[in-house]
Amino acid sequence: MGAYEEKKEACGTVCLKYLLFTFNFLFWLAGGVVMAVGVWTLVEKSDYISLLPSKTYAASAYILVLAGAIVMVTGVLGCCATFKEQRKLLGVYFVLLLCIFLLEILAGVLAYIYYQQLNDELKQNLKATMTNKYRQSDENExxxxxxxxxxxxFKCCGSNNSTDWVESKWIRSADSKGRKVPDSCCKTEIDLCGQRDHPSNIYKVEGGCISKLEKFILEHLKIIGAVGIGIACVQIIGMVFTCCLYRSLKAEPY
Structure with a gap:
């Protein structure tokens, strides 16, 4: 009977090892996805981050990059710990999983919080940023x-509409050369095309650039939040497997 129990226990340990190994491989791939989402957000969309007064959006992306990098290293450590059947390594692996879990939950929570306050921040700050800092100094390039x-x-002009540019320091200065809006407002951008602000020449979008930028950022916040919280939930399975394998292994002799 004792031999049967030992064989059953050994079989259970082997099953746990392969389950945990499979999880680690998938976890390693997921780490690459998490890091890619964070890097893509920072590299491809970094220009728009400079228009946001709060650093929450950027912080969420940085957390994902950090978490993704740790996930990939942890995945390799998890495979080593699993096949070497070392409880100490499994313990370290579990702690790292827990840290990553908390980081990704934090990224998801930050994305959700910023999702709630984004509209108010854009309304309060985007117009001031565009009218007061556009072409004002090398620091604001x-x-x-x-x-x-x-x-x-996004084929838009001005924060709320094209008339916002009337208040621009640059438009009011001689440097604008008689432009009523920046040339980037034009449907076909050529030098000095901003001198004519007729709807046939410039973009007249309902809601201006605020509505376009808000929609864009909200979509990306959803991705950041979903990736962070989704991977974090999957990690719970890994932590359960790790605990089971840790308990099934005999304590190392001192």
Whole structure:
């Protein structure tokens, strides 16, 4: 009877090992996805981050990059710990899983919180940023590029509408050369095309650039939140497998 129990226990341990190994491989792939989403957000959409007064959006992406990198390292450690059947390594692996779990939950929560306050922040700050910082100094060059890219990519003009540019420091100055809006507002962007603000020449979008940027950021916040919380939930399975394997292994002799 004792031999049967030992054989049954050994069989259960082997099954747990392969389950945990499979999980680690999938977990490693998921880490690559998490990191890719974070890097893509920061690299491809970094211009728009400069238009946001809060750093919450960028922080969520940075957390995903960090979590993704740790996930990939942890996946390799998990495979080693599983096949070497070392309880100490499994313990370290579990702690790392827990840390990653908390990081990804944090990224998801930050994305959700910012999702709730984004509209108010954009209403309060985007117009001021566009009218006060556009083409004002070399320090604000990134703002200028971000505004031009925003207006061209989303086919919009001004924060709420094209008349917002009447309050622009640059438009009021001689440097604007008689432009009524920046050239990036034009449907066909050429030098000095902003001198004519007729609807046939410039974008007249309902809601202006605020509505376009808000929709864009909200979609990306959903992705960040879903990826962070989704992977975190999957990790619970890994932590359960790890605990079961840890308990099934005999304590190492000292």
């Amino acid at each position: 990134h703002i200028t590029k971000a505004v031009d890219k925003l207006q061209q990519e």
